[in-house]
Amino acid sequence: MASAKEPNLIDPIHQFAISKLADIKIGNIDISFTNSSQFMVITTIAIMFLFMLGLSKRSIIPNRFQMICELSYNFIANLLRANVGEQGRDYFPFVFTLFMFIFFCNLIGLIPYTFTVTSHIIVTFAFAGLIFIGVTLIGFVKNGLGYLRMFYPKGVPVYMAPIIIPIEIISYLTKPVSLSVRLMANMLAGHSIIKIFAGFIVMMGFFGIIPLAGLVAIYALEVFIAFLQAYIFTILTCIYLNDALHPHH
């Protein structure tokens, strides 16, 4: 009823619209500065600000900001050690940057009137695709052509090879797709649900207090999911890295 009067009251997808803030073109390629780029810049500045604030003093007994920095460092360092081993140390800067960026993108997207960078498949797929190409290159550099052996598992009879090898290759190519779709779908679904519930509050008037209570719970869940998805993305990166470094396990 209320939605008939105001057809645009609930428009859960509108928040994901990309708008150009500044038109930039090089040749025929459109590289305009959009609201998505704007929030990537904000995310980067927020992370840099946090770490500059936290690591400027370097006291033995840390204050709160230094604690945040050290905890996140330890968290990722332990994750790498557990999943990749000591060799994973070389890739720490990349994995740490990846985790912080995705986590902050997810968190900043939860603030009202902001834009969620990670809710677009092209952003997450760019991450996952780059990781996939990088990990494949690392695999070939570290193992040479022996890396190809993982497409043909041990103990498989030769006459099965024409079927097994394409299946293994498809299964390998699936990695970046499932990685990026998972992050994007979680962000998209979560933010849409929040928007829909928020619409219910307005529609139901006084009884809107019921969806409001639900919304508070969902919001808390979303904060957890923001962390969880960044964590899953990072841990899967570590696992792929481990597969590239030690393919025989």
Place this chain on the structure above:
Amino acid sequence: MQDDEHKLSQLNQKIEAAKSKNQLDNHSNIPPSQLGKVMKLTVEIVAAVGIGVGIGILLDNFFNTRPLFIIIFFLLGGCAGILNVFRVAKSMQNH
């Protein structure tokens, strides 16, 4: 000065004690939710079929043999999806 060092060594002891306590809890990582598990498996199978069909379409456009390779790679993609689901489920069981 002497006092400070004493304090520091005490602090170190406290940190060590806290660390050894933490080590016990640390192994139980974040438990994945049921919905997360379902989501993971679904995405896995859909992505594999999608990739398979994509490869099929590319090959068909290249050799002009539509729909031969689409059918072959659709089936292979399905197999790869089930293989992926099998592997993910196996790793879930181990945890």
